[in-house]
Amino acid sequence: MNNWLETTLLALNLTNKMQKAEGFTRLGLSLDEQRSMAVFCKTASDLGLSVKKDPAGNIIARWNPAQSILPAVVVGSHLDTVTNGGGYDGAAGVLCGLAAVKKLQDEQVIPSHPIEVVCFISEESARFGISTIGSKAMAGMLDKGIGSVKDAHGVTIKEAAEQVGIDWGNVMAAERDESEIKSFVELHIEQGLEIERHHAEFGVVQGIACPIRLKITVNGKAGHTGTTPMGERNDALVAIAPLVTFVSEEAASLSAGSELPIVATVSTVELSPNSMNVIPGKVELGIDIRSVEDALKEKMAEKIVQQCKRLQEQLDGTITIETLVHNPSVHLDASIMNRIKEAGEKTGFKSHVMNSGAGHDVMNMAKKWPSGLLFIRCRDGLSHHPEEHADIEDLAMGVSILSAFLRQEAGEVSDHTNRDHRTHRLNRTN
Amino acid sequence: MNNWLETTLLALNLTNKMQKAEGFTRLGLSLDEQRSMAVFCKTASDLGLSVKKDPAGNIIARWNPAQSILPAVVVGSHLDTVTNGGGYDGAAGVLCGLAAVKKLQDEQVIPSHPIEVVCFISEESARFGISTIGSKAMAGMLDKGIGSVKDAHGVTIKEAAEQVGIDWGNVMAAERDESEIKSFVELHIEQGLEIERHHAEFGVVQGIACPIRLKITVNGKAGHTGTTPMGERNDALVAIAPLVTFVSEEAASLSAGSELPIVATVSTVELSPNSMNVIPGKVELGIDIRSVEDALKEKMAEKIVQQCKRLQEQLDGTITIETLVHNPSVHLDASIMNRIKEAGEKTGFKSHVMNSGAGHDVMNMAKKWPSGLLFIRCRDGLSHHPEEHADIEDLAMGVSILSAFLRQEAGEVSDHTNRDHRTHRLNRTN
Incomplete structure (x- = not known):
């Protein structure tokens, strides 16, 4: 798994080494972000997920081996960065989301609920001064009027969106019905040092400081x-x-x-x-x-x-x-919070319940669906900086916690008939 | 004369009104500056001056009705502006220079020395952080190495120069020999309120604060x-x-x-x-x-x-x-200073001897030739601002002082033979 994480992390960052003096610059609604999202699509496809782009440009990679019609259990984050930022803020979340699915596949789990890994578009406010555009659209919170907001070069959000193939006139159609999603969890680097200070290994967030x-x-x-x-x-x-x-x-x-x-x-x-x-x-x-x-x-x-x-x-x-x-601060779902905490502790890691100083896509998703936020440590608490770094062991821990949570949250088709059926199908496709 | 000044001022500023909310933006080595310089060329040509562009892009408009081989008496300033600047900083000097020649022509003066009106290129440091590029080149003070200095958009001085037809490889050839020029005088708006505070009407500068x-x-x-x-x-x-x-x-x-x-x-x-x-x-x-x-x-x-x-x-x-x-501050030629003062006072205006807080092309010319700087008032002392303004009466006063100075400094072909000869020639060309 660690090899896969390392390789995929580099691929998502379009690089062959994570530490670079200039860091990573993939502004929201840019071609750089699109290139990174294309790697996400390819990786998800390779894992057998069905991949689609919604009208806001978010990528939804869906794993539904049981061909269930139940609401999806969703994990996700983003791949855009600030200017000269790091390769973990956002990327860690989509990476661990995909990896958690891979882990469930490796464990031959057939989830009862579909599991989706979402890569939200344009999370950072670095380019337009407006954050989390993709998750706002999915949660039905987008103000279409922001289309006229310009970046430093005078390019509007609408123009930038259209340059990457999004029909801004149809962007509101990205909103999903409440019934489509059971719950949402985001994994993110902490961007601070609270976990370490509390001698814990992961963070479970209760409130987000908007x-x-x-x-x-x-x-x-x-x-x-x-x-x-x-x-x-x-x-x-x-x-x-x-x-x-x-x-x-x-x-x-x-x-x-x-x-x-x-x-x-x-x-x-x-x-x-x-x-x-x-x-x-x-x-x-x-x-x-x-x-x-x-x-x-x-x-x-x-x-x-x-x-x-x-x-x-x-x-x-x-x-x-x-x-x-x-933006009023967001308080996350207590039940999801507790289940992330339990999933992590059962897996053998020590949790710390905390608040987040940074906004994340989850804050929009939380307005419509029970949602949670899982933090992993990052070196020196540094983020939005070329030296941003998370250890591969912490990413792997994140994958373990996330997959344990998903396994419980999505349920499992556990009767023998189905298990045999699955094995049969797996053999057939091999 | 006032009508001519008003019309020509508008023409040099490529406008039909001087007061505009956004002011004027003609950065050094830009096409905007070139368009304004083209009007200067046309105006000088219409006055019968021979116009040439030197290797640095400075325009030299020469009036030599006596076909003299004596060194030239030179006046001049620039036509570039800062971003959202005014239409008088620089423009007043080239305008009054041309007008002074026109006045001498109207008075049927044939100067013994050639008189030149120079429009220097790229005086302001607004674009490249380097000022008075044209006059530095003429005085042999240019560091050719500045060619690699970039503007905010990453365009180098060399590239910008070449975009307006200057061969940067040959820019040093703009240096003029000491023997070519007798003296240099620049007229400029004061960009301050010292003249007014001293109840005077024009300023004669002794030192320039570089x-x-x-x-x-x-x-x-x-x-x-x-x-x-x-x-x-x-x-x-x-x-x-x-x-x-x-x-x-x-x-x-x-x-x-x-x-x-x-x-x-x-x-x-x-x-x-x-x-x-x-x-x-x-x-x-x-x-x-x-x-x-x-x-x-x-x-x-x-x-x-x-x-x-x-x-x-x-x-x-x-x-x-x-x-x-x-840059060490520049002390101007005392003799030129006194003669500008006298020229102005004989014409009926009250002078104030002062220092200049701003650098001007004259500070480079002064390193090689006896040089002077004549200030006219500007409203509220305001400059580098859209509301920069000088009264037409003050421009006309500047013309009177400058032409009186030039008449004395350039001498006059005064014998009857020549006067008749000139009249004859004038008739012929009509």
């Missing part, structure tokens, strides 16, 4: 850097720079004073005109705030609003604040 | 914004943000404590990966420092270096500083 995202626009006044005296400037960057420190310090202080942590980051900065001899006339900042505790996120956002008001007093210009995203 | 430009590179560590606790971050932006305030406050404080002012600006910021859900792993800042007092600039640069060292102590990463530009 973000509040703010866009701060500062309008000062551009002017020549050489001829405008210091006292006569309305430098938009000078006006807003203290907010970076403020956000960092306030998040640290709010975290220290609360039971649940909060994180806040000024993660994007755009200067205009961003030219060596022009005073910055306009600055746009993007701020990402996360906590499982929604009230804490709102408190942080309010502190930022108040601080911007104070900073504006020293500027002959304007500071405006737009809320780009305001 | 910049020290620093590039600060901060290497922290990227990571997921949702999963990396505040206490475990190496956020490059958080590390360097206080430098923005520091630069602004220190420049103000150094200015207050010195006879000559200093300005310093963090004018460019590039985040990497600049993605909403990734902690900034790398930040690059561009800092522009200017003063006529070189020691003051160096003091400011040193303070920045020291501050970066302090900021690095709080970062598990590196802050490196590169000096992109370190």
Whole structure:
């Protein structure tokens, strides 16, 4: 299994080594993502799964040896990455999903429910500032209007989607009926160090900290850097720079004073005109705030609003604040959570129940179906970084837990007639 | 004359109105700059000047009615702009240069020395971070190696030059011999409010504050914004943000404590990966420092270096500083300065002797030829901004001063034979 995992991990990442200085860049709705998804299709096909692409571009690989009409038990994640990201965020989930099916096949299990491995499209917000497009579409939560949102090169989501063969006019048809799916589980690298700190081996997530995202626009006044005296400037960057420190310090202080942590980051900065001899006339900042505790996120956002008001007093210009995203945090299904935990512990691994600071496709699936999230460790807790890494042993552990969970969740055609029948069929196809 | 100035100003700016929300964008070595230069060529030709393009792409429009072999008296400026800049920075100088020749023609002056109006190529550093490429080439100060410097889209100076018909391999041939030019004068908008503050009408520049430009590179560590606790971050932006305030406050404080002012600006910021859900792993800042007092600039640069060292102590990463530009300030020719002053005052305008916070093509020409710089007022001192504006009356004043200076500097073929000869020739060509 470990060999298969290693080989397939490289293949999904379109590479022959996982550690590269530049990491991996497969932005959502890009041809790079498509190439990686094509490897997913091939791998699933080779395992005998039937593969189809839904109207949003998600790939659904279905294993239904019992030709059951029951709702599917679904596992999945994504294959897109941030710019210069790692090859495990997302990839680990689809890899272990396929591997779990392979393991059940190797164990000659015939599940009562169909099992599906889904590769969601465009999970990361790196390209368009909008995350989990594919799982939103599947859960019926997509706002079709996002089609006009542009990437840094002015390409809209609709255009990018059409460039990879998605008919945006039909994207809403990707929504699946509640009756089609029994439950959903995502496996993902932790992107943190909580599991290790608690001397555990895997994480079972109860809550997902969904973000509040703010866009701060500062309008000062551009002017020549050489001829405008210091006292006569309305430098938009000078006006807003203290907010970076403020956000960092306030998040640290709010975290220290609360039971649940909060994180806040000024993660994007755009200067205009961003030219060596022009005073910055306009600055746009993007701020990402996360906590499982929604009230804490709102408190942080309010502190930022108040601080911007104070900073504006020293500027002959304007500071405006737009809320780009305001997603309440997601609490996952307790029953699924417990069964993942049990599946892992029965397999011999120690669990840690925790929250997720990052959003994942599961947060959309959880709105419609009982859903769970299983974390495996990653080195130094590092993610969205070229040095992102998960040990093959941890991936293999993930496969064991996932397959144990699936075996229980999907049930098993266990009577002798069927078992013989299956053996017969297997022989026939060999 | 005012009508001619208005019409020609619009034509040079390829527009039918000067005030536009988006201003003017004619980057150096772009097709936009070329289109504007083509209007310059046409206008000069219509005035009977012979027009040629030198190997660096500068346009030299020569008026030599006496067919003199004496060195030329040269005036000139540029037609490129910053992104969303104004239509006067540069354009005012070439416009008034042509107009001054027109005025001398209207006054039936036959200058003893040839008079040239030069339109330099690529004066602004907005595109490549390198300023005054054309005048550097003419003064023999160009470093041909800059050909590999790239703009934001990855286009090199060499490629851009070749796209507008310049053979970069031959660019050094643009250097002119010292004997070809008697003196050089540039007219430019002030880009400040010193003339107005001193209740004067034009400025005569004695010193030009050339910049020290620093590039600060901060290497922290990227990571997921949702999963990396505040206490475990190496956020490059958080590390360097206080430098923005520091630069602004220190420049103000150094200015207050010195006879000559200093300005310093963090004018460019590039985040990497600049993605909403990734902690900034790398930040690059561009800092522009200017003063006529070189020691003051160096003091400011040193303070920045020291501050970066302090900021690095709080970062598990590196802050490196590169000096992109370190140009000693330029002191202009005292004799030319006095004669511009006299020319203006004889014409009835009040002068103010001052320094320039901005670099101009004249600073290169001054290295080889006696050179002067004449400022006219611009509204609110605003430049590199869509609202940049100079009154037509101030442009007309500039023309009067420039033509008076040229008439004296170029001398006049004053004997009757020549005057008759000229009249004869003029008749013939009508």
